[in-house]
Amino acid sequence: MKFWQRPMQRTQNRPYRFRLNSLKGFISLTLVGAILSVALAACSGGNSSSNSGDGSPSASTVSANKSNVEITLVSFAVTKAAHEAIIPKFVEKWKQEHNQTVTFKQSYGGSGSQTRAVIDGLEADVVHLALAGDTEKIQKAGLIQPGWETEVPNNGIVSKSVAAIVTREGNPKNIKTWTDLAKDGVKLITADPKTSGVAKWNFLALWNSAIKTGGDDAKATEFVTKVYNNVPLLTKDAREATDAFFKQGQGDALINYENEIVLAEQKGQKVNYIVPDVNISIDNPVAVVDQNVDKHGNREVAEAFVKFLYTPEAQQEFAKLGFRPVDETVAQTKEVKDKFPSVKTLGTVQDYGGWSEIDKKFFAEGGVFDKIQAQKKR
Helix, strand or coil: CCHHHHHHHHHCCCCCCCCCCCHHHHHHHHHHHHHHHHHHHHHHCCCCCCECCCCCECHHHHHHCCCEEEEEEEEEHHHHHHHHHHHHHHHHHHHHHHCCEEEEEEEEECHHHHHHHHHCCCCCCEEECCCHHHHHHHHHCCCCCCCHHHCCHHHHEEEEECEEEEECCCCCCCCCCHHHHHCCCCCEEEECCCCCHHHHHHHHHHHHHHHCCCCCHHHHHHHHHHHHHCCCCEECCHHHHHHHHHCCCCCCEEEEEHHHHHHHHHCCCCCEEECCCEEECEEEEEEECHHHHHHHCCHHHHHHHHHHCCCHHHHHHHHHCCCECCCHHHHCCHHHHHHCCCCCEEECHHHHCHHHHHHHHHHCCCCHHHHHHHHCCC
16 A cells, blocks of 8 residues: 555545435535534634544644644664764755754664554654564554555665674684684673564574575574573663673674674774675665554655655665665665675575564574573573
8 A cells, every 4th residue: 555545545435424315304414514614614714624534634734734843763773873864864855845844753772672662652653673573563553554565665674784793803712704603712792682673683694694504493593502602691782782892891792783883983993893705684674653643643744754765865874874775776886885795695584484484483482592592501
């Protein structure tokens, strides 16, 4: 279902409240309607607004009547710098084209935690999350209409990255591949996949590395268990993992988004890292939260912002801050090609049945991750 189809859908299939059985009844209702229309016009001073099927003002009417519009953006932690660069560009463009000032409330945190917050009542208008599985949870809660991923390019994926291994200066533990993270004496820092979407990707990167090099589920479980035995603590989100490694000096290695590492370098930190040849495509979706934008009357602006995120202008900002662009014109520029090392074997979520299957198998209560944690050496 496309954006433009939604208002129409709300007006279709409404039950008629009255059945006109006679010409007399029709004339009576017509006269009553005329009298009420005059009375309402007099009371309202001639101003009116159209309503959607649920009785609330339509998004386009409310937005058009406001001089200022507010959007609440809820996103996962490592996108903050990118959005802070993109939002002013959108605000300026919207002001020029519509003579409206758009302000943004922004919330950043672990993708899993952000998802639960939205479901529990955080009134996000737009969500940009670490994985489509989190967006699907919001859809299942009734806040996002089905088909959200078909309304924008690239099945709703607006940013992407790959996993990288960060080491200490000089790489004293000689960590070069995923398998080195399972060695005795190596301490690895990563976030908790129960609270962090990034951490789910980290887990999948490890699992994928075993499968794509010829292993089966048993071999992959054995390998990933050894790696998590080397994890002294699981942080809440990717940003906390980065801080634990860089600021607190914990661990010999860190798994994180490539873009987070690029951002750290841009802030002046010297980072030693490897992007393994066998990797996972980390795909981050964006969606409008239908129930909230209809409540707030800002659908038009929220949808425009989502679409703006796919423009070359916005994708260039994502690329500057370490995200691999989804726009091919940007991805094929020399600057971007030079910035990001190529990956020989790239796994995807679809290789493992999609997020519903992945969550059920790995991250649900009693799943593979829980079993691995239960077996960790104390």
